[in-house]
Amino acid sequence: MRFLYVLGVSFVLVAGLLSMVFATDVKPIHLDKKNTRNGCASCHLGFGFRDGGGASKCLSCHGPSDGQTGLVSRGTQLKDISKDFAKNYHHPVFEKKSAHTTREVLPEIDPTMPRHADCADCHSPHFVSTDNPYAGLRGKKIGNLSAPITKEYELCYLCHSDSANLPLRSVNKRVEFAIANPSFHPIEGEGKNQAVISLIRPYREKKSSPNDISILKCGDCHSSDDIASPRGPHGSKYQGLLTDNYSTGDNIVESIFAYGICYKCHKRSSILGNETFPLHSRHITGERNPKAGGTSCYTCHTSHGSVENKYLIRFNRDYVTESSTGKLKFVEKGIYNFRGECWLTCHGVDHNPRSY
Ligand code: HEC
Ligand code: HEC
Ligand code: HEC
Ligand code: HEC
Ligand code: HEC
Ligand code: HEC
Ligand code: HEC
Known part of the structure; x- marks a missing residue:
C-alpha cells in the first residue's frame, strides 16, 4: 500500500516537474538545462528520489570549485558554500544524518523529534528560482491552513517559533517579533519607536523615501561574517551566527568590535554621546574606571523583541x-x-x- 502511495505521489510530482521542464516560460533554476547539464540526473542517480542525494550532493555544484566541472552547464563558477558551514557557528546540516524527510510537516509537533536543518528544508531544489528563493516551500500558517512561504522570517519560524522540540534556552521567535509587542526589531512590520535617533542611513524608523530600509530580515544580522560569501544564514565565525561580533558579558572594554553587530546600524557616536539614554556612555564604557570596562548592551537590551517593555529593555x-x-x-x-x-x-x- 505505502509503496503504491509513494509511487502515486511521485508520479504526480514527476509529471508536474516534467511539465515544468518542457514549458516554455522561465524554468526553476535547477530544471533549466542552461544551468544543470544533466537535468534530473544532476541530483537523482538511478531511483534515488528519497533525498535527492542529500546535502553533500548539493556541494557537487555549490561546494569547492573542483567538484563542479561538467555538472554546471554555463562556465560560471558557483560560490563555495561549504566554507561557511565549516565555521564555528552554522546550521547543523552536515553533523549527523539528517532527520529531514520529504513529507514532514513543520513546525514540529513531536517533542521527541531530533532538531535538524537540511539544505532541502530551506530550499526546494525543484522550484527555487532567482526571483523567489522560497518557491516551493510551505508551512506558514494562516489559521489551520498551511500556505506557501513568501518571506524569509516565515521560513525561520518553521523551526524557531512554535516547534515542540525547541531547545530549552531558546525563545519562540514569533512571540518575540509580534508587532503587538511594546518594542521589537522590525521584522514582520515597521517598528513602534519614532525616535531611534542613533539609526544609520538607510535604516529609518518609517519608510519615507524609496531607499529607506524600515523592515529588517533575520539575515541582516544572521549571515556569514564574510560579505563575499553566498547570502543566507549558513554559517559565521561569530557566535550566534551573526555577521559581526557581539560581546554579551560584563566588564568589557568598549570598542567598535565588541558591539559590532549593533554599531552596524546604530551610530556608535550617538549611543556613546548619550543622545537618548543619558547614561549610555557611563554604563557602556564604565566612565569611572574605563580600564575595567563597562557592561554590554545585552545587559539591558534583548536582541529581538520584548513582550513587556519599550526600547527592547530586558x-x-x-x-x-x-x-x-x-x-x-x-x-x-x-x-x-x-x-x-x-x-x-x-x-x-x-x-x-x-x-x-
Ligand atoms: C538540484 C537537485 C535536484 C534536481 C535537479 C532534481 N531533484 Fe528531485 N529531489 C531533489 C531532492 C533534494 C529531493 C528530496 C526533497 C526533500 O527532501 O524535500 C528530491 C525529491 C524528488 C522526488 C521525491 C519527492 C517526494 O515527495 O517523495 C521525486 C519524484 C523527484 N525528486 C523527481 C525529480 C525529477 C523528475 C527531476 C527532473 C525534472 C528532479 N527531481 C530534479 C533534488 C533534485
Ligand atoms: C548540477 C549542479 C547543481 C546541483 C547538484 C545543485 N545546484 Fe543549486 N544551482 C546550480 C546552478 C547552476 C544555479 C544557478 C546559479 C546562478 O544563477 O548564479 C543554482 C542555484 C541555486 C540556488 C539559488 C541561488 C540564487 O541565486 O538565488 C539555490 C538556493 C540552490 N541552487 C540550492 C541548491 C541545493 C539545496 C541543492 C541540493 C539539493 C543544489 N542547489 C544542487 C547548480 C546546482
Ligand atoms: C529546518 C529547521 C530550521 C530552519 C527552517 C531554520 N533553522 Fe536556524 N537552526 C536550526 C537548528 C536545528 C539549529 C541548531 C540549534 C537549535 O537546535 O536551535 C539552528 C540554529 C540557528 C541559529 C544559531 C542559534 C544559536 O544558538 O547560536 C541561528 C541564529 C538561526 N538558526 C537562525 C535561523 C534563521 C535566521 C532562519 C531563517 C532564515 C533559520 N534559522 C531557519 C534549524 C532551522
Ligand atoms: C537586529 C539584529 C537581529 C535580527 C534582525 C534577528 N536577530 Fe537573532 N539574534 C541577534 C543577536 C545579537 C543574537 C545573540 C544574542 C542573543 O541571544 O540575543 C541573536 C540570537 C538568535 C538565536 C539564538 C538565541 C535564541 O534566542 O534562540 C536565534 C535562534 C535567532 N537569533 C534567530 C533569529 C530569527 C529566526 C530572526 C528573524 C525572525 C532573527 N534572529 C532576527 C540579532 C538579531
Ligand atoms: C536554515 C535555512 C538554510 C539552510 C539549512 C541552507 N540555506 Fe541556503 N539560504 C538560506 C537563505 C535564507 C538564503 C538567502 C535567500 C535570499 O535572501 O535570497 C540562502 C541562500 C542560498 C544560496 C544563494 C546564495 C547567493 O548568494 O546567491 C545558495 C546557493 C544556497 N543557499 C545553497 C544552500 C545549500 C547547498 C545548502 C546546504 C548545504 C543550504 N543552502 C542550506 C537558508 C538556508
Ligand atoms: C544600563 C542599561 C543600558 C545599556 C548597557 C545599554 N542601553 Fe541602550 N538604552 C537603555 C535605555 C534605558 C534606553 C531608553 C532610553 C529612553 O528612555 O528613551 C535605551 C535606548 C537605546 C536605543 C534607542 C534610542 C536610540 O538611541 O536610538 C538604542 C538604539 C540603544 N539603546 C542601543 C544600545 C546599544 C547599541 C548599547 C550597547 C553598545 C546599549 N544600548 C547599551 C539602556 C541601556
Ligand atoms: C540591521 C540593522 C540593525 C541592527 C544590526 C541592530 N538594529 Fe537596533 N534597530 C534597527 C532599526 C531599523 C530600529 C528601529 C525600530 C523602530 O523604529 O521601532 C532599531 C531599534 C532599536 C532599539 C529601539 C527599539 C524601540 O522600540 O524602542 C534598540 C534599543 C535597539 N535597536 C538596539 C539594538 C542593539 C542592542 C543591537 C545589537 C545587538 C541592534 N539594535 C542591532 C536596526 C538594527
Missing part, C-alpha cells in the same frame, strides 16, 4: 538582581523625552529606583 539576570525592595523593573516616563526609572541592583549598586 535585564540580563546573570548580572542584574532585584532592588533592595525586591523589584526588578523598567518604567518609562513619557514618550520621546528620554526619561524613565530602573528598579534593580547591579555591581552592588541599589537602584530603588534610579531615575534619568
